[in-house]
Amino acid sequence: MTPARSNHVGIALLPLCLVIGLLGLNVYLYGDAGIEGPNQLALLLGGGVAAVIGLHRGRSWQTLQDGMLKVIGVAIIPILMLFMIGALSSTWTVAGIVPTLIYYGLQLADPSWFYAAAAIVCAIVSTAIGSSWTTAATIGIAMMATGAGLGMSEAITAGAVISGAYFGDKLSPLSDTTNLAAGVCNVELFSHVRYLALTTLPSFAIALLIFVGLGIHHSSGREVAETQAIMNALSTSMTLSGWLLLAPLLVVVMIVKRVPALPVMFIATLIGTVISAYVQPELVYQIGGERSASGLYKGLVQTIVGSSEIITGHSFSDTLLASSGMAGMLNTIWLILSAVVFGGMMEASGLLGDITSGLKRLARSRTSLVATTAGSCGVLNLTAAEQYLTILIGGRMYGDMYAQQGLSQRNLSRTLEDAGTATSVLVPWNTCGAFHATALGVATLSYLPFCFFNLISPFMSMLYMRFNIAIEEA
Structure with missing residues (x-):
């Protein structure tokens, strides 16, 4: 030089x-x-x-x-995605979708395997839908809340979620970055995916071994009684049902059908809003401040655009269920x-x-x-x-x-x-x-x-x- x-x-x-x-x-x-x-x-x-x-x-x-x-133009879609993710996470929480995932997750999750399981689940979902962002904003949020309920490290759980989410973001033929990398280098898509798998699979296997090691040596920060208290707080403060999990399943189906991520997030938010009104009306009235049609409307709007709280009588559960909507994305x-x-x-x-x-x-x-x-x-x-x-x-x-x-x-x-x-x-x-x-x-x-x-x-x-x-x- x-x-x-x-x-x-x-x-x-x-x-x-x-x-x-x-x-x-x-x-x-x-x-x-x-x-x-x-x-x-x-x-x-x-x-x-x-x-x-x-x-x-x-x-x-x-x-x-x-x-x-010119560069700001590139950021418009990510900005809109952030707004929709804020709305989605709030509406799905009030609708009971996220709490249902947490409830079943606390029943099934073993702290010693939790980090590795979180990475694997997110890898499967992200490979199916091709989006690390959507994976983190749906399954990832539920994993974070479940991990918190089990007393797991937030930072390690986030690392596991992101590791799994980016596995699919790299390998899925549905991923925009996978298509972009193949296109800019003039490489056939599936040829690129097969070649990329040669480095991606060993990298993920090593990461899983590390997560397994961290999980085995992890001593859960929550006693069984505390975990049960969280589950009781969730089940007594809102309606929980396996049927609510059809919403995230629908999101997966839409993205596999190649519906763009932004419309999917918009539709998923509308679904969460409708479920909130029909399945959890008392919670929506509570957020809206009055038991009336206007209270229902104000509760739904507040859930989407601003902060909302669900009072369960259990302080940690209240923290898990607090959300900030679109406004929480502004910073x-x-x-x-x-x-x-x-x-x-x-x-x-x-x-x-x-x-x-x-x-x-x-x-x-x-x-x-x-x-x-x-x-x-x-x-x-x-x-x-x-x-x-x-x-x-x-x-x-x-x-x-x-x-x-x-x-x-x-x-x-x-x-x-x-x-x-x-x-x-x-x-x-x-x-x-x-x-x-x-x-x-x-x-x-x-x-x-x-x-x-x-x-x-x-x-x-x-x-x-x-x-x-x-x-x-x-």
């Missing part, structure tokens, strides 16, 4: 280093409360520094603004908007290009090429804050280099998934990290050390290339 190029890369890293430094300071000073404003300010300051550097380089403000707006949406401003400024000012160009110079061998691809995916997840952009930019950057090394494009598409898709959820301000932290109620940096599948996946790609395991030539 020439001194001039090295200097460009150093300058390009300044906004990113500023953001990471400020976020680290916020974690120290504010803890999880950093998402309530300090983290957003850090990202906006980073975007401001990127804009100043871009202006100094001769970019016009209009160019920078257009770049920012996360604020974070995502701040992140895409930062990412848009980094890209429009040319700083992102300088960083990725510097990384490409490190790819001198096949192993270093895969390592550099994985590193670029990490940087892109940090800066672009959106996994789709990570896969698109990464695929365009390295296609020719894989061909020059005599490697099939399937090696690139696999690495993009192992490193790009899997690690997006580990970045607090990435749309994936922000979403899962909000949906599961656990801060990104808290669950990060326990997302074993996501952490192992990039290294599995590098390991396969280093020892020439299942490597396809061009």
Whole structure:
């Protein structure tokens, strides 16, 4: 790397280093409360520094603004998804769907196997529907509540849920990222899935072994009597029935039928609202503040858009059933908007290009090429804050280099998934990290050390290339 190029890369890293430094300071000073404003300010300051550097380089403000707006456009669907997930989780709680899952989960779950079971269940669901977001926002929420009822670690449970959810997000032919990675590399979809399975299955198997070990050595924080008290509180405060589980089953069917995720979430919220009105009217009256038609309407609206509480007489159960609706997503949406401003400024000012160009110079061998691809995916997840952009930019950057090394494009598409898709959820301000932290109620940096599948996946790609395991030539 020439001194001039090295200097460009150093300058390009300044906004990113500023953001990471400020976020680290916020974690120290504010803890999880950093998402309530300090983290957003850090990202906006980073975007401001990127804009100043871009202006100094001769970019016009209009160019920078257009770049920012372009990236914000990519974030609109995730933002709408967040609103719908807030509404869905609240309506399904009041309807009794989530409490029913918790009730049966507490009956059937064994603490020693709970983490591994949570990962497996989420892997099955995410493979069937192709969406880590939908999996985390439905089954994942129920797993978190069940784990809390059993006295399990919230952070480890979230790591297990995310590990399982991203197993399907990588491997399912229905997954948007799976299709995107195959498409950007010009690889046939099922060929990509079969090749990706070679690294995905061992990574998940290792993660499961770790979860089993953690579960076996876990001493449940709740006595049998306390678990029974939770079950009694749920069953006496609302109507619980196995029939209510037809709602999540319908969601699975719709997504398997290739209905887009956003309409599915909207329909599922309507279903939850109707069930709430007909199956749990007393709860809705309680939330609405009066026993009347207007009280029923106000209760349903409050459930969807704002915070709602269900009083069971058991304090821990009350905490489990509390929800915040659409309004509870606002801090996360604020974070995502701040992140895409930062990412848009980094890209429009040319700083992102300088960083990725510097990384490409490190790819001198096949192993270093895969390592550099994985590193670029990490940087892109940090800066672009959106996994789709990570896969698109990464695929365009390295296609020719894989061909020059005599490697099939399937090696690139696999690495993009192992490193790009899997690690997006580990970045607090990435749309994936922000979403899962909000949906599961656990801060990104808290669950990060326990997302074993996501952490192992990039290294599995590098390991396969280093020892020439299942490597396809061009």
